[in-house]
Amino acid sequence: MSKRSSNWVLATGDKIDLKKIDPKNTGEYKSKEDTEKETKELMKRFEKLQDKLFSSKKKSLLFIFQGMDCSGKDGVINKVFSISHPQGVQTHSFKTPTREEMDHDFLWRAHKLVSGVGYITAFNRSYYEDVLITRVHKMISDKKAQQRFKQIRHFEEMLEDNGVKVVKIFLHISKEFQLEKLIARIENPKKNWKFDESDLLERKSWDTYQAYYEDVFAHAATKDHPWHIVSADNRWYRDLAVLQIVVRTLEDLDLSYPDPNPKLQDHLPDMYAEREKLLKDKK
Amino acid sequence: MSKRSSNWVLATGDKIDLKKIDPKNTGEYKSKEDTEKETKELMKRFEKLQDKLFSSKKKSLLFIFQGMDCSGKDGVINKVFSISHPQGVQTHSFKTPTREEMDHDFLWRAHKLVSGVGYITAFNRSYYEDVLITRVHKMISDKKAQQRFKQIRHFEEMLEDNGVKVVKIFLHISKEFQLEKLIARIENPKKNWKFDESDLLERKSWDTYQAYYEDVFAHAATKDHPWHIVSADNRWYRDLAVLQIVVRTLEDLDLSYPDPNPKLQDHLPDMYAEREKLLKDKK
Numbered sequence: 001m002s003k004r005s006s007n008w009v010l011a012t013g014d015k016i017d018l019k020k021i022d023p024k025n026t027g028e029y030k031s032k033e034d035t036e037k038e039t040k041e042l043m044k045r046f047e048k049l050q051d052k053l054f055s056s057k058k059k060s061l062l063f064i065f066q067g068m069d070c071s072g073k074d075g076v077i078n079k080v081f082s083i084s085h086p087q088g089v090q091t092h093s094f095k096t097p098t099r100e101e102m103d104h105d106f107l108w109r110a111h112k113l114v115s116g117v118g119y120i121t122a123f124n125r126s127y128y129e130d131v132l133i134t135r136v137h138k139m140i141s142d143k144k145a146q147q148r149f150k151q152i153r154h155f156e157e158m159l160e161d162n163g164v165k166v167v168k169i170f171l172h173i174s175k176e177f178q179l180e181k182l183i184a185r186i187e188n189p190k191k192n193w194k195f196d197e198s199d200l201l202e203r204k205s206w207d208t209y210q211a212y213y214e215d216v217f218a219h220a221a222t223k224d225h226p227w228h229i230v231s232a233d234n235r236w237y238r239d240l241a242v243l244q245i246v247v248r249t250l251e252d253l254d255l256s257y258p259d260p261n262p263k264l265q266d267h268l269p270d271m272y273a274e275r276e277k278l279l280k281d282k283k
Numbered sequence: 284m285s286k287r288s289s290n291w292v293l294a295t296g297d298k299i300d301l302k303k304i305d306p307k308n309t310g311e312y313k314s315k316e317d318t319e320k321e322t323k324e325l326m327k328r329f330e331k332l333q334d335k336l337f338s339s340k341k342k343s344l345l346f347i348f349q350g351m352d353c354s355g356k357d358g359v360i361n362k363v364f365s366i367s368h369p370q371g372v373q374t375h376s377f378k379t380p381t382r383e384e385m386d387h388d389f390l391w392r393a394h395k396l397v398s399g400v401g402y403i404t405a406f407n408r409s410y411y412e413d414v415l416i417t418r419v420h421k422m423i424s425d426k427k428a429q430q431r432f433k434q435i436r437h438f439e440e441m442l443e444d445n446g447v448k449v450v451k452i453f454l455h456i457s458k459e460f461q462l463e464k465l466i467a468r469i470e471n472p473k474k475n476w477k478f479d480e481s482d483l484l485e486r487k488s489w490d491t492y493q494a495y496y497e498d499v500f501a502h503a504a505t506k507d508h509p510w511h512i513v514s515a516d517n518r519w520y521r522d523l524a525v526l527q528i529v530v531r532t533l534e535d536l537d538l539s540y541p542d543p544n545p546k547l548q549d550h551l552p553d554m555y556a557e558r559e560k561l562l563k564d565k566k
Contacts, residue, residue, distance in 0.1 A: 055476050077370055084365045087357065087374045087407070124370070176561050183554050189543030193338050200550065260472030267483065271466050278459050 007241040011170075011217035011227040018210050018229075023174040025231040032236035042243045047083050049250035050120065054088045056258050057118040059163045061249065064126045066216075067171030068209060069199045070181035071232050076171065077122045079239045080246060090115055094125040106130040106148065107155050114164060127152065128168075128216060135212050136205045149219035156225055166225060167249050169242060170213065171232035175206055290524040294453075294500035294510040301493050301512075306457040308514040315519035325526045330366050332533035333403065337371045339541050340401040342446045344532065347409045349499075350454030351492060352482045353464035354515050359454065360405045362522045363529060373398055377408040389413040389431065390438050397447060410435065411451075411499060418495050419488045432502035439508055449508060450532050452525060453496065454515035458489055 007027045009016070029035050053059065065073040074093075081089050092113045101109045107127050115121035131148050134140045140148070156166045182203070185195040202209070221227045228245050232238040290310045292299070312318050336342065348356040357376075364372050375396045384392045390410050398404035414431050417423045423431070439449045465486070468478040485492070504510045511528050515521040 074370065078368050082365065082367045082369045085361050086365045086369055086372060087360055087376065089369060090373075091370045093370065176558075179554060179558055179561065183551065183558070186547045186551055186554070190540060192544045192547055193541040195544075195547055257473060258476040261475045261478075264469045264475055264478055268466065268469055271462060271469075275459075275462055275466070278462065 007230075007237075007244055009229040011221045011229055012223045013218060013221050016214050016217040016229070018172065018214055021172055021229060021231065023172050023177065023231050023233040026234050026237040027241075029237060029240070035236055035240045039240055039243060042240075042247050043083070045247050046080075046243065046250065047085070049247065049255060050083060050085060050088055052255040052257055053120070053250065053253070054085065054118045056255055059165060059253055059255070060115040060117050061120045061253075062114060062159065062164055062166045063120070063122045063246070064128065064166065064168045065122065065124055065171065066126065066128050066132075066168070066213075067232065068173055068178055068206070069196075069202060070178045071171035071173045072235060072238055073124050073171060075235065076232075076239055076242050077124055080243050081120070081122055088118070089120045089122070091122045091124065094123065094127075094129060107151065111155075114159065117163060127155075128220070131216060131220075132209065132212050133202075135215075136202075136208050145215070146219070149216075152220050153222075153225075156220075160225070165249060165253060167245065168221070168225070168227045169245060170217075170227055170229045171238060172229050173232045177233045178203065178206075290513075290520075290527055292512040294504045294512060295506045296501060296504050299497050299500040299512070301455065301497055304455055304512060304514065306455045306460060306514050306516040309517050309520040310524075312520060312523070318519055318523045322523055322526060325523075325530050326366070329363075329526065329530050329533065330368070332530065332538060333366060333368060333371055335538040335540055336403070336533065336536070337368065337401045339538055342448060342536055342538070343398040343400050344403045344536075345397060345442065345447055345449045346403070346405045346529070347411065347449065347451045348405065348407055348454065349409065349411050349415075349452070349496075350515065351456055351461060351489070352479075352485060353461045354454035354456045355518060355521055356407045356454060358518065359515075359522055359525050360407055363526050364403070364405055371402060373402060373404045375404065375406055377406065377410075377412060390434065394438075397442060400446060410438075411503070414499060414503075415492065415495050416485075419485075419491050428498070429502070432499075435503050436505075436508075439503075443508070448532060448536060450511070450528065451504070451509070452511045452513060452528060453500075454521060455512050456515045460516045461486065 009021055053061070065077060067073055077091055081091065083089065090113075094110070097109065110123070110127045113121065113123070130140075131145050131152070135142075135145055159166055182195070182199060185191040217227050217229070228241075230238055230241045230245075292304055336344070348360060350356055360374055364374065366372065373396075377393070380392065393406070393410045396404065396406070413423075414428050414435070418425075418428055442449055465478070465482060468474040500510050500512070511524075513521055513524045513528075
């Protein structure tokens with residue numbers, strides 16, 4: 001797995017210049033075909049690790065996906081988390097807060113959705129919107145944003161202390177890529193329902209968003225809780241990189257199956273006797 | 284699909300005698316191999332129909348799975364609902380009610396989890412436990428049970444009136460089958476964590492459970508809201524039958540993609556102009 005570390009940029013609290021990260025980067029991979037064997041193998045490992053996570057019931061995982069409109073948050077969650085144990089995975093898509101949610105602190109609605117031990121949760125957007133879209137639209141001051149960064153750091157630290165591994169992934173796309181996606185949603189009548197007029201409005205603030213994302217990477221990332229910046233103009237590369245992050249994270253948890261319980265054996269004689277009886281009754 | 288209707292028993296409110304339904308029945312299928320082609324084809328149709336359900340955002344589906352311990356509720360949900368769009372499916376496993384849940388009416392905790400338009404939800408156990416385990420352990424009177432049946436009928440009718448299709452599936456296993464499963468969970472140390480001592484206790488009330496299930500089929504089923512009784516001693520048959528029910532239900536909803544929105548075209552000239560500009564800037 002020597003290729004892994006080159007497939008995303010780790011933001012650990014230093015200043016990141018998004019302009020210097022190429023959204024079209026595909027690392028050492030040249031095409032989708034290049035990734036197929038590894039993808040298959042990683043999915044197998046993911047499924048095994050998820051089974052361990054689920055049965056050991058000691059830790060849980062929270063994946064946070066952020067990115068501009070059309071960056072493929074939906075797509076990558078569907079691709080990577082469509083495993084054969086859907087009951088072990090929960091996904092949540094964060095929309096404009098409801099009236100009730102607005103009446104609470106900004107972490108309230110997310111906290112309720114954090115997964116319990118054994119489970120994997122994927123957030124499609126998150127409380128990070130409260131230091132992104134809110135800043136772009138000048139709904140909160142810079143001072144308030146700094147306060148929220150502190151609260152986010154403390155919240156994630158608290159989760160980690162309680163066995164929830166928080167993994168943050170930013171899907172990095174280019175302005176051209178987004179435009180092509182939006183055009184396609186209009187040109188193709190079948191995709192019209194996916195088009196949201198507000199996306200065009202948000203697009204006008206592209207540079208401001210990028211700057212506030214850089215602020216997120218500077219103020220809500222450390223060596224222990226980094227942001228993973230994944231180039232996402234190429235879907236196949238984006239999917240592979242995220243899958244690599246997922247598998248690596250699970251491996252680092254050092255999971256093991258729960259210990260056998262030898263005391264259970266005591267039940268067996270009675271059960272064997274019942275088996276005999278049922279067989280006899282049948283004859 | 285001429286085989287479909289023979290693959291489960293429909294309970295529509297008449298007296299059902301579970302002893303007369305063979306848990307080992309496999310319909311016209313002789314082996315797993317016999318079902319593979321149809322399963323593949325049904326999964327494809329399921330995925331297409333789910334996409335329509337999700338994008339049309341008009342109706343939602345609620346699948347309720349009930350059955351004795353070891354009947355394979357977990358297994359069939361994992362098998363049938365592991366589709367390539369995990370964000371469109373929500374699963375919930377009902378455990379012993381918490382203190383807070385006990386402080387509310389028995390439908391409260393389930394109502395919160397009913398899926399919104401576009402979504403499919405699968406309940407692993409449900410509010411039906413409140414007319415099953417509660418009766419076996421004499422926590423409620425027969426009169427109370429009858430009252431609850433009425434409340435369940437009204438609740439499900441209300442959901443249907445509001446676009447939630449409720450589909451109830453009972454996985455029917457034999458007493459021998461459960462015993463073998465329980466023995467396997469003890470004999471295989473890796474499966475020990477799945478063994479729950481209380482399962483042995485509940486097993487002692489097998490006949491009482493069966494009688495109360497028959498009561499459910501008599502009092503909480505109508506022609507429009509039947510219970511599907513699926514023979515489940517053979518996993519491969521159980522999985523196929525449930526998949527058939529899922530696909531048939533979705534087909535009966537008569538879903539269609541949302542209409543295109545020709546007005547969106549008005550945005551295109553500006554977007555094409557921006558595309559030109561971005562291309563020029565790059566050169």
